[in-house]
Amino acid sequence: MDGEGGGGSGALLVFGHRSPDTDTICSAIVLADLVKGTPARLGEMDPETELALRKFGAAAPILLSGSAEGKRVYLVDHNEAVQSAEGIEKAVIAGIVDHHKFGLRTAEPILIRAEPLGATASIIYKKFVEQGRSVTKQQAGLLLCAILSDTAIFRSPTTTQEDREIAEELVRIAGVKDIEALGLELKKAKADFAERDLAKAVSSDFKVFPMGSGTLGISEIEVTDDARAQAKAGEIVPILGKLKAEGGHHTAALMAANIAARASRLFVVSDSPGIVEAAFGKKLENGGSIYFPGVLSKKKDIIPKLERVFSAAKK
Numbered sequence: 376m377d378g379e380g381g382g383g384s385g386a387l388l389v390f391g392h393r394s395p396d397t398d399t400i401c402s403a404i405v406l407a408d409l410v411k412g413t414p415a416r417l418g419e420m421d422p423e424t425e426l427a428l429r430k431f432g433a434a435a436p437i438l439l440s441g442s443a444e445g446k447r448v449y450l451v452d453h454n455e456a457v458q459s460a461e462g463i464e465k466a467v468i469a470g471i472v473d474h475h476k477f478g479l480r481t482a483e484p485i486l487i488r489a490e491p492l493g494a495t496a497s498i499i500y501k502k503f504v505e506q507g508r509s510v511t512k513q514q515a516g517l518l519l520c521a522i523l524s525d526t527a528i529f530r531s532p533t534t535t536q537e538d539r540e541i542a543e544e545l546v547r548i549a550g551v552k553d554i555e556a557l558g559l560e561l562k563k564a565k566a567d568f569a570e571r572d573l574a575k576a577v578s579s580d581f582k583v584f585p586m587g588s589g590t591l592g593i594s595e596i597e598v599t600d601d602a603r604a605q606a607k608a609g610e611i612v613p614i615l616g617k618l619k620a621e622g623g624h625h626t627a628a629l630m631a632a633n634i635a636a637r638a639s640r641l642f643v644v645s646d647s648p649g650i651v652e653a654a655f656g657k658k659l660e661n662g663g664s665i666y667f668p669g670v671l672s673k674k675k676d677i678i679p680k681l682e683r684v685f686s687a688a689k690k
């Protein structure tokens with residue numbers, strides 16, 4: 376027995392959030408090795424993640440399509456029921472490793488490891504070190520891709536000094552020669568995906584957060600210039616409208632992140648556009664979007680501000 380992930384019966388499934396991203400998938404694969412579990416995923420992987428797995432020769436986690444009820448699970452990179460597997464309330468949660476705000480209520484005390492680092496992958500690496508385990512070249516490569524992805528190649532304000540130091544270690548172990556080039560290649564895979572199939576790119580990254588008395592669905596794509604993003608408003612707004620209606624959310628949003636310019640444009644379709652405008656003290660411009668110079672993090676710059684106004688509006 377490992378000490379972690381004990382109790383219950385059946386295989387221990389290790390998985391991240393719905394609409395999986397590179398941090399969720401790579402963290403699940405590597406942590407599964409540490410806790411002797413089976414890596415799983417809750418949806419289709421995007422081309423950025425597929426590229427990361429291909430580069431370091433890793434197999435895709437198994438697709439968990441049914442309910443998690445009664446299963447032993449270890450969650451990475453999320454902790455909200457709305458982002459997790461169906462039936463998660465009735466699963467046996469062996470543990471959680473995450474770097475998001477906490478929204479979870481559990482019936483029993485459980486093992487939780489949360490740190491405000493740029494990626495869950497950084498915490499996974501720390502767990503290996505703490506347990507006296509070394510990561511393989513493949514594992515180092517996967518964790519490195521996850522950090523580059525989640526921190527927008529260290530440009531996101533969520534990036535910490537610890538993430539940079541861990542990434543340096545991983546670069547050495549994985550034998551990566553040019554970390555910036557690897558990051559840009561991953562981001563390009565994501566940008567190309569949005570160019571190729573905007574609707575699929577937006578829906579494949581769509582994450583749901585409880586917000587006030589309803590829910591917010593938010594997604595992110597990479598863009599190379601703002602004029603192009605604005606020109607796509609006519610396509611983006613109907614895509615968000617459809618996702619909003621399908622999920623019954625009060626707000627659907629898309630952050631079009633321009634990593635090179637360190638800026639984002641947030642497209643919004645909402646039942647309460649006035650509340651969204653109040654959250655940021657800015658008006659929604661033509662096509663229903665707001666431009667944010669210096670913003671590259673939904674987690675730090677967007678979601679907390681929306682949460683504040685929506686929970687105030689609920690009262």
Ligand SMILES: [Mn+2]
Binds near residue numbers: 398474493494495525
């Ligand atoms: Mn993450």
